[in-house]
Amino acid sequence: MGHRTINPESLPKPSGFAHGMLAGNMVFLGGQTALDKNMKIVPGGIVEQFTQAFSNVLTTLREAGGQPEDLVNVTIFLTDVEDYMANGREIGRIWREMANSQYPAMAGIGVTRLWQEEALIEIQAIAVISER
Numbered sequence: 001m002g003h004r005t006i007n008p009e010s011l012p013k014p015s016g017f018a019h020g021m022l023a024g025n026m027v028f029l030g031g032q033t034a035l036d037k038n039m040k041i042v043p044g045g046i047v048e049q050f051t052q053a054f055s056n057v058l059t060t061l062r063e064a065g066g067q068p069e070d071l072v073n074v075t076i077f078l079t080d081v082e083d084y085m086a087n088g089r090e091i092g093r094i095w096r097e098m099a100n101s102q103y104p105a106m107a108g109i110g111v112t113r114l115w116q117e118e119a120l121i122e123i124q125a126i127a128v129i130s131e132r
Contacts, residue, residue, distance in 0.1 A: 008063040011056055012039045020060040027064045027127040031077070032056035033119040041118045046083050050091050053123045054098060061127055068099030070127040074106045077122040081110040084121070 006020035006027070007013070012035050021028045034042045034049035035056065042052045058068055078084045084091065095103075104125075114122050 004064075006060055006064045008059050010037060011035075011059055012037060019056075020064055022064045025129045027061055027066050027070070027129060029057050029060050029125040029127065031122045031124040032060070033114060033116055033122045035116070041116055045087075046078075046080070046120050047087050047090050047094070049120045050084075050087075050123075051094050051098075053121050054095070057123050057125050058098060061125070064127075064129070066127045066129040069102050070129050071099070071104040071125055072128050073126040074104050075124045076106065076108045077111050077114060077124070078108060079111060079113060079120050081108065084108065 004022040005018045006022055007018060011019055014030075017030055019030050019032070021030075032053045033056075034052035036042055036052065042048050057074075061068070061070065076084075114120075
């Protein structure tokens with residue numbers, strides 16, 4: 001069984017990485033920051049960046065044939081854990097709006113910086129596409 005690279009045309013063209021890899025019914029979703037299609041981090045704070053980064057993850061997942069409920073593991077890298085926690089209610093509301101109220105295994109990890117200097121968040125995930 002081979003692997004298939006998943007690079008949605010609506011996301012910035014990757015260079016040196018893939019947005020996702022489909023291996024069997026598993027999708028490994030590469031870390032997504034809040035880049036828009038113009039390769040710019042969206043303006044605003046952690047809430048706006050979470051929305052864009054999570055949208056990028058879900059775009060890749062859907063391109064692979066999956067849905068948000070197929071997420072089994074999500075890792076969120078944060079440059080300011082306290083800011084994320086202070087906005088947790090709003091971020092939770094956005095999560096439910098985008099992915100319903102099913103939550104996968106998750107981790108939040110504080111880091112000193114991300115690839116794009118202005119990025120506040122990066123989201124990486126694994127999904128198992130269930131038969132429908």
